Amino acid sequence: xxxxxxxxxxxxxxxxxxxxxxxxxxxxxxxxxxxxxxxxxxxxxxxxxxxxxxxxxxxxxxxxxxxxxxxxxxxxxxxxxxxxxxxxxxxxxxxxxxxxxxxxxxxxxxxxxxxxxxxxxxxxxxxxxxxxxxxxxxxxxxxxxxxxxxxxxxxxxxxxxxxxxxxxxxxxxxxxxxxxxxxxxxxxxxxxxxxxxxxxxxxxxxxxxxxxxxxxxxxxxxxxxxxxxxxxxxxxxxxxxxxxxxxxxxxxxxxxxxxxxxxxxxxxxxxxxxxxxxxxxxxxxxxxxxxxxxxxxxxxxxxxxxxxxxxxxxxxxxxxxxxxxxxxxxxxxxxxxxxxxxxxxxxxxxxxx
Amino acid sequence: xxxxxxxxxxxxxxxxxxxxxxxxxxxxxxxxxxxxxxxxxxxxxxxxxxxxxxxxxxxxxxxxxxxxxxxxxxxxxxxxxxxxx
Numbered sequence: 086x087x088x089x090x091x092x093x094x095x096x097x098x099x100x101x102x103x104x105x106x107x108x109x110x111x112x113x114x115x116x117x118x119x120x121x122x123x124x125x126x127x128x129x130x131x132x133x134x135x136x137x138x139x140x141x142x143x144x145x146x147x148x149x150x151x152x153x154x155x156x157x158x159x160x161x162x163x164x165x166x167x168x169x170x171x172x173x174x175x176x177x178x179x180x181x182x183x184x185x186x187x188x189x190x191x192x193x194x195x196x197x198x199x200x201x202x203x204x205x206x207x208x209x210x211x212x213x214x215x216x217x218x219x220x221x222x223x224x225x226x227x228x229x230x231x232x233x234x235x236x237x238x239x240x241x242x243x244x245x246x247x248x249x250x251x252x253x254x255x256x257x258x259x260x261x262x263x264x265x266x267x268x269x270x271x272x273x274x275x276x277x278x279x280x281x282x283x284x285x286x287x288x289x290x291x292x293x294x295x296x297x298x299x300x301x302x303x304x305x306x307x308x309x310x311x312x313x314x315x316x317x318x319x320x321x322x323x324x325x326x327x328x329x330x331x332x333x334x335x336x337x338x339x340x341x342x343x344x345x346x347x348x349x350x351x352x353x354x355x356x357x358x359x360x361x362x363x364x365x366x367x368x369x370x371x372x373x374x375x376x377x378x379x380x381x382x383x384x385x386x387x388x389x390x391x392x393x394x395x396x397x398x399x400x401x402x403x404x405x406x407x408x409x410x411x412x413x414x415x416x417x418x419x420x421x422x423x424x425x426x427x428x429x430x431x432x433x434x435x436x437x438x
Numbered sequence: 439x440x441x442x443x444x445x446x447x448x449x450x451x452x453x454x455x456x457x458x459x460x461x462x463x464x465x466x467x468x469x470x471x472x473x474x475x476x477x478x479x480x481x482x483x484x485x486x487x488x489x490x491x492x493x494x495x496x497x498x499x500x501x502x503x504x505x506x507x508x509x510x511x512x513x514x515x516x517x518x519x520x521x522x523x
Contacts, residue, residue, distance in 0.1 A: 090450075093457040100464035107471035118481045126486040130494070133503065141513040161512070178512055278470070319474060335492045337485070355485040356477060379496035380489070381503050398490055423501045424513040438502075438513035 115357045123350070123359045127398035133381070136394065136404040141424065142436040144175050146182055151428030152209070153243075153415050157198045160421045164205045165428055166193035172207045174219065177419075177426065177436050186217055186227045195243045199250040206234070206253055208241035214255050216267055235265045242284045247311075248291055254311075256283040262299050264311060276309050278316040285329045290336045298339050300327030306341050308353065320351050322358045329373045333397075334380045340397075342371030348385050350397065362395040364402060373415045378422030386413030386427055392437070408435055 149169035156163055162183070166172045170191045174184040190211035197206045199216075208214040214235035217227050235241065239258035246253055247264075252273065256262045262276040262283055281302035289296045295311040306327055308318040325344035332339045338352045338359070347363040348371055362383060369389035376383055382403065383395040390411060394404040411430035418425040424438035497503050501511055508514040 090454060090457065093454065093461065097457065097461050097464060100461065100468055103468050104464065104471060107468065107475055111471065111475045114475060114479065118479050120481055121483045121486065123482070123486045123489070126483060127490060130490060137505075138502070315473075316470060317473075318477065319470075333489065333492075334496070335489070337492075338489060352480075352482070352485040352489070354480040354488075355482045356479045357482070359482060359486065359489075377500050377502045379493050379500035379503055381493040381497060381500065398493060418502075421501070422499075423506075423511050425502075436513055438511055 118355055119357065123398065124400040127400075130398050132399070133396055133403055138394070138404065138406060138437050140408045140435045141438045142177060142180050144177070144180055144434040144436070145432070146173055146175075147171060147432045147434075149432060150411075150430040151414060151432060151434055152192065152194050153196045153207075154417060154426055154428045154434060155196055155198045155205075156417055156419050156426065157202045158200055158420055159202055160419050160423070162198070162202065163426055163434065164196050164198050164207075165415075165434055166196040166207050166209070167432070168192050172196055172205065172217075174205065175434070177424075184219055184227060186231075188215075192240070195241050195255075197244050197246055197253075199246050200248065201250050204250060206244050206246065208235065208244060208255070210240050212237045212240060212257070212259075214241050214244045214253060214265070216253070232267070232270070234267050234270050235263060236270075237261070237263070239282070242282065243286050245286060245288055247288060254286060254288065254297060256286045256299055258282040260301070262286055262297075262309065274311065274314045276307075276314055276316070278307055278309075278319070279303050279305065284326060287331050287339065289332055290334060294336075298330045298332065300330040300341055300343075302326045304343075306330055306339070306351065308339075318353065318356060320358060322349060323347070325370070328371060331375050334376055334378065340374050340376065340383055342374040342385050344370035346370055346387075348374050348383060348395065350383075360397070360400050362393075362400060362402070367393065372413060373417075373427075375416055375418045375425060377418060377425075384416055384418065384425055386416035388412045390429070390431075392416065392427060406437065408437075409433070 147167040154165040163175045170188040172186045193209040204218045206216045216232045235255045237257035243256045264274040279301040283301040286299040300306045304323045306320045323343040329342040342348045350360040352359045371385045373386040392406040409429040415428040428434045
């Protein structure tokens with residue numbers, strides 16, 4: 086018995102050493118391609134003009150902190166969820182509320198609009214992701230048609246429909262991501278690899294294939310193959326939890342926002358971090374990031390109530406926007422890029438353009 | 439005595455299966471790292487050039503980079519929506 090145990094310990098030590106050697110090799114391989122910095126290459130690019138962006142609409146109606154929001158593909162409707170369990174669908178042009186659902190749990194941390202515009206998905210402390218079909222009849226009780234799709238063993242942190250209304254991708258405090266069939270509620274694929282809570286995910290733009298990126302409390306951003314469940318690439322340069330990840334519009338890179346007060350850009354083909362967006366004066370964490378349509382601008386919502394706008398190529402800050410009276414918790418650019426929306430702990434959502 | 443021996447044996451077995459689980463995890467980590475080391479990579483200069491090219495090609499279509507006239511951005515319009523009751 087004792088000798089077997091000694092053998093097992095030896096194998097374990099041997100594997101750990103091999104692991105460390107491989108990690109060093111990975112860094113060496115990545116360093117070989119690091120011939121230049123992005124902002125150096127971007128020196129010849131024209132600078133951006135003066136920015137005039139301000140709040141154009143304020144959506145009031147939530148009774149507590151707004152935690153998440155998503156745009157509808159029709160570029161005018163928005164779904165938002167909050168700490169008090171309410172999920173509201175708004176018309177952003179008119180600021181009218183079109184639908185409201187009360188979830189049976191508080192802290193609805195995730196919500197998403199279906200590509201067809203006919204349903205919304207949401208979840209949070211109930212550890213589930215539920216889909217509500219939206220009805221044109223205002224008097225209909227939406228909660229009656231609710232469908233429970235995903236089941237995790239800890240809170241739901243993010244959810245997103247794939248290209249159709251039929252599949253949902255979720256991430257959870259239980260450290261995993263999962264792909265579900267909406268109709269049957271069946272688990273199609275699960276993604277294991279994070280060592281702690283997964284806080285965010287984003288699907289690659291449809292032209293670039295079946296991958297998605299996730300970020301977690303283990304400071305890692307992982308890129309996954311949706312079909313095989315395999316982690317393809319992993320990036321660990323942040324110094325704290327990664328709260329938000331978003332693909333660059335071409336699908337060749339992604340940005341992340343973290344509690345370490347920086348946003349970073351990772352290029353998937355160079356397999357490394359290529360830019361850091363930070364300033365000494367910015368010390369509060371980033372809760373949410375998104376790109377403008379061309380990928381030239383990166384918007385970050387921060388815990389110090391502001392939004393910082395970054396020039397993605399040059400690495401400089403273009404503008405700082407004020408308006409919210411508490412943390413900005415969520416930020417998304419509209420599908421046609423004409424505006425972006427933010428949700429905050431001050432109970433409101435703002436549309437900026 | 440027999441009882442003590444049984445307790446000791448099951449504790450040993452518990453430790454062994456714990457070690458075996460750790461080994462399985464360590465093996466998975468090693469396999470994962472091997473995959474990541476062996477992927478194909480591109481020089482940063484080329485990758486950066488591609489990112490720049492994408493920005494430049496799409497800059498004209500980006501309403502937040504090249505502002506369109508107020509009349510074309512529904513959020514910048516000054517018109518107020520009134521409902522006729």
